Amino acid sequence: MKNLYIIGVGLIGGSFAKAARASFANLRIIGIDSNPEHLKKAEEIGIIDHQGGLNDLSNAEVVFIAIPVDATVKLLPEILDAISDDTLVIDAGSTKESICMVIKNHQRRRNFLAAHPIAGTEFSGPEAANSDLYQGKTNIICEVEATAFKLQEKALDLFSRIGMRIRYMNPKAHDKHIAYVSHLSHISSFMLGKTLMEKEKNERDIFDMAGSGFESTVRLAKSSPEMWTPIFKQNKENILETLEEYIANLTRFKQFMENDEFEQVYQEMTGTNRIGKILNGIQIN
Amino acid sequence: MKNLYIIGVGLIGGSFAKAARASFANLRIIGIDSNPEHLKKAEEIGIIDHQGGLNDLSNAEVVFIAIPVDATVKLLPEILDAISDDTLVIDAGSTKESICMVIKNHQRRRNFLAAHPIAGTEFSGPEAANSDLYQGKTNIICEVEATAFKLQEKALDLFSRIGMRIRYMNPKAHDKHIAYVSHLSHISSFMLGKTLMEKEKNERDIFDMAGSGFESTVRLAKSSPEMWTPIFKQNKENILETLEEYIANLTRFKQFMENDEFEQVYQEMTGTNRIGKILNGIQIN
Structure with a gap:
């Protein structure tokens, strides 16, 4: 070249x-x-x-x-x-x-x-x-x-x-899968950041109480809105599907907590722990 | 000592x-x-x-x-x-x-x-x-x-x-604030992992399409359910409040997308970008 x-x-x-x-x-x-x-x-x-x-x-x-x-x-x-x-x-x-x-x-x-x-x-x-x-x-x-x-x-x-x-x-499969592994993560992160910022007016408290776990989950909320808005627009249908499922899962988790069904809360997390192996797969590949 | x-x-x-x-x-x-x-x-x-x-x-x-x-x-x-x-x-x-x-x-x-x-x-x-x-x-x-x-x-x-x-x-302020900066991040991450795993049966596709952004947002889904279930139980009221706000923010974002209000989608992200400065605060402090 x-x-x-x-x-x-x-x-x-x-x-x-x-x-x-x-x-x-x-x-x-x-x-x-x-x-x-x-x-x-x-x-x-x-x-x-x-x-x-x-x-x-x-x-x-x-x-x-x-x-x-x-x-x-x-x-x-x-x-x-x-x-x-x-x-x-x-x-x-x-x-x-x-x-x-x-x-x-x-x-x-x-x-x-x-x-x-x-x-x-x-x-x-x-x-x-x-x-x-x-x-x-x-x-x-x-x-x-x-x-x-x-x-x-x-x-x-x-x-x-x-x-x-x-x-x-x-292209169709790409857009469908990428909605789950990338686009949804960005929305989840942006809304997590938003939820926190609405609540915590005294930023000093956020600084001091937030650890690396929080930092990891909201890292993507720093991403460029100029880049992401058109992506969300073009992949709208797939993303709406992932968002619906994500909101449904969060709502179910919330209901388990409301009903004091902590055995279910435990099961929800145990079932998802397997993601660790998947993530290790990412790292070693 | x-x-x-x-x-x-x-x-x-x-x-x-x-x-x-x-x-x-x-x-x-x-x-x-x-x-x-x-x-x-x-x-x-x-x-x-x-x-x-x-x-x-x-x-x-x-x-x-x-x-x-x-x-x-x-x-x-x-x-x-x-x-x-x-x-x-x-x-x-x-x-x-x-x-x-x-x-x-x-x-x-x-x-x-x-x-x-x-x-x-x-x-x-x-x-x-x-x-x-x-x-x-x-x-x-x-x-x-x-x-x-x-x-x-x-x-x-x-x-x-x-x-x-x-x-x-x-202790009261601690439990309230920590629900936002730690406990909610863990639930968000667990449910993100769950949403993905329910959808993607072929894990090989997840490996290959997931980048560092995804890895970052679901990292906490590897956390121990033995440790986290009692935390969620003891901080139930504060966490339910954060979850409600988080779900409401996600739902609003979804509605903006459904209604093709992408200018609003853009504004949601721009408003949250400021979290970048807050996170930098974490790193330099």
Whole structure:
């Protein structure tokens, strides 16, 4: 790979740029972003070599899109219009169905690879980028068969060099599963933070009483609303289903407590302890 | 301090023993536990020097109680009956009202210090113990004025040597606040784990799609039901209040999504982002 265009030079795009730079000698990285401050910062700290625009994309070998998913749905057709026949375009959105749908019949559909690297932190912007973000993480690729064979190969080589494992999935299944393992966690965390903040006006008390357990559960409440609102919008139906089940489980737990059925409370927790093994699975894989 | 009796040699008691051993030369540590396996393991790995029983407590200089809170309520009067006039007894329970209540009129009330070290992990048992668990953490002391002055001093010296900061609070306020910053987080996490496990029968898919965000929010679902059920029972009213507010917030969020009020969804998250500053406060303090 000789050149890489990053559209969206925040945490995800910036980390991808850094990882790619560490893996490919003499790589030129060009940044595109609607936020001029981010673009300037990304250039200053060496994430990108220079700034570009959508009209340069005919020179692009690889384009990596890491912008909010509503912006991806809007821009992706234009991006595909602007590239050359040999350009590989990868997106990193947390929803896949709407994105795959919007370019389904685009004449350059085969230049596009729909991906979701399961990696991130609660921070955002170019300064949050780090070159190890993708190391050992899973990348979910959707509709791989719709991408040109040569470009599939190029993408897999790129992901492999930055240390990612690949899983294939259809966009519908992706959006359904990811609602459970990612989107619901974010809402749970945001609402936990909200519940606490409404109650505790004296923040000093929160500081002093909150331990690492609390910190762990509300960590995601620091996440960017600009990024998450469009995700919730695009994956609305799946998320509503998970939220309904989650609220029902909480309500049931509350009822057990109200009725002093603490043997049931105990059973609810014992049954869920098995998640520990699942989580260990995450860590060792 | 020349000798320390640890009642309950699990994560909390074991870590306290290790921290104390690192801070006091020639300290003899005696373990008491209803679980003979834990006791044996704690002796094997050097957390305690030998095993003891409640009938030895007249020799105790300091007794540290780290057992489920229902067991503390039950045993604490007996423990106070068994000690000498100079013994300091400290408990580490996550609820304080029931515990302070049960010995309110005990003739040795002034030998007791009610504490809640805000420290822990999702693991349990003596093998989970580590000597740094309390370093830099907050210890909430309740009804300090009910403890004999000399024993207050002894306890403060001990906590200070193992690196803890002290905050004072009344038991009622403690139980109310801790419901928000600790107990609710645990329920939220358990029910998140449950919701996922009910849905995803193929665990392999969970492994591969779950990232660090999910792991962070469900970490507490690995916690011990033996420890948490009595906490939920003793702090029932406060927890029910937090659960009600949490469920109401989740329901409102769901309604915003159902009605396509994504501007409101955005506002909900923006308003909660401030928790980031509060969490940073935890880290730097």
